[in-house]
Amino acid sequence: MVDIENLKEKARQVRIEIVKMLAQAGSGHTGGSLSSADIVTALFFYKMRHNPEDPKWKDRDRFVLSKGHAAPVLYTALALSGYFDKSLLGSLRKIDSPLQGHPCCKLLSGVEVSTGSLGQGLSVANGMALGLRLAGSPARVYCLLGDGEIQEGQVWEAAMTASHYKIDNICAIIDHNRLQIDGNCSEVMNIEPIEAKFEAFGWNVFTIDGHNMQEIVEALDMAEKIKGKPTVIVANTIKGKGVSIFEGKVQYHGVAPNQEELEIALKELGEDGKN
């Protein structure tokens, strides 16, 4: 049995760490880290088979954060999983920190590939999945993309590849929060209909509420059972989810909370800020 309540509580803790580390760094991507917090929580604390004691375990499930600017959500998930001490989160974006503004796999255990330049992660995830299949490994690969990110042409090259090679040990997840730096995705460069596009490329598509833990868990479970084709989960989310002053606000795409905003955020997330 999946303990949904426990996962929801974990997601709350993840959000608390995200806003704290961003406020301490004084810069970073608040909106897209919070919008994907429930998805990443479900992956690291429910779905993925991984071992923080043995981060290079060959049969581990892989997570590729193609939307690398959501680094804080990945760092938090890794820290709370036990890959490194939580205190390291405070070093985000500081000189010599392994917690770079965008993830660097050479510096931080648990980061599978360096990302940040958008549109590149799905190709890497495909390659991992193909390699694992060749090696006879049961491991699966999860790849989180932003919705604005799928404006990159390489994403569709990779979408074609996954389908062509019938890569069914991959699951892509689109954090569909509808906002990108310059505004609404639909106004900057319309990406709809996302589902029909992936279906036309030969993918199995699930659409879910990306903040409903039950739906996330069910979609991840179902994706594992789909054979012969790749699966994408289009997760409808809210940018900045969990903190009212950030929710749906495009200006918090790449801006960290100030001290006042942090206090509001922690209060709303049920953290009194004592530690």
Add this chain to the structure above:
Amino acid sequence: MGKTESCGCVLSNSTELYGKEMATRDAYGITLVDLGKKDSRVVVLDADLSCSTKTAKFAKSFPERFFNMGISEQDMIGTAAGLAFAGMIPFASTFAIFATGRAWEQIRQTVCYSNANVKIVATHGGITVGEDGATHQALEDVALMRVIPEMTVIVPADAYETSQSIYFAANYYGPVYIRLGRAKVPPVMPENYKFQLGKAHIFNLGKDVNIIANGLMVSEALKAAEILNKEGISTGVANFSTVKPLDEEALLKIAKSSRLILTAEEHSIIGGLGSAVSEFIAENYPVTVKRIGIRDSFGCSGPWKELLKFYGLTSENIINTAKKYLKE
């Protein structure tokens, strides 16, 4: 980082290819099949040019380990990185301009910044592509690869050296770029030659002129040196097949023995071997350096041998340049 020999596949001696006049891409195709037999982790990717890059041979022998990515170089490089992260040893091939130009940022971000164990072996480097013309002639690829941290850049001179450098790449952990050609090239490397990363091969050291070359310009340099030496100008030749990391020790030795250094490459004089040599010489032991290569222009269509003459990539031009600048 990434400098350990960890792949453990058995090194072949490449001797079959010694002394053969052959395009370096053909040597690649042959070597790749041998590598595939020796190590099941070797996988190959191509972007719809497998007949030209000669990876088709591997595809025929090991279809389950060959991935035709279609005409999508960016996705090919990313997929190659993923395969590397899953423990495979991927060789990704296409024409040099598409490999390094179209997918440059993927190589920078996904391969090098992640230190992914990806081997990019590009064919059709330089103007000897011939009739296809400027769009398909890579004159900038060495510059594009050399500037990226963690990247290793190799431009072999003949089939024998190509084969050795391919085996080397398979046994080395980290990103490698190997630039090969379309045209047949004569054998130049001696039978006892053993490729070593970052080690130049000095054929002989001149007291007046030393020619530093790579790729097919090594054979032109050797022809030029023979004539210059007969005419009483002491001329040496060195094959700097590894452009990065540069053999600084050999360069210093050459600089100390030179009144004039000539560099010769089938590449733009901006950013390639000539630039790498000039940067080191200017900072460490200033000697006059003249660069022979494509002088800040695109290529054009034509038979490859005529193109070499048209752009001055010949022993004659090396000889004339040597004489002209020795006088000054």
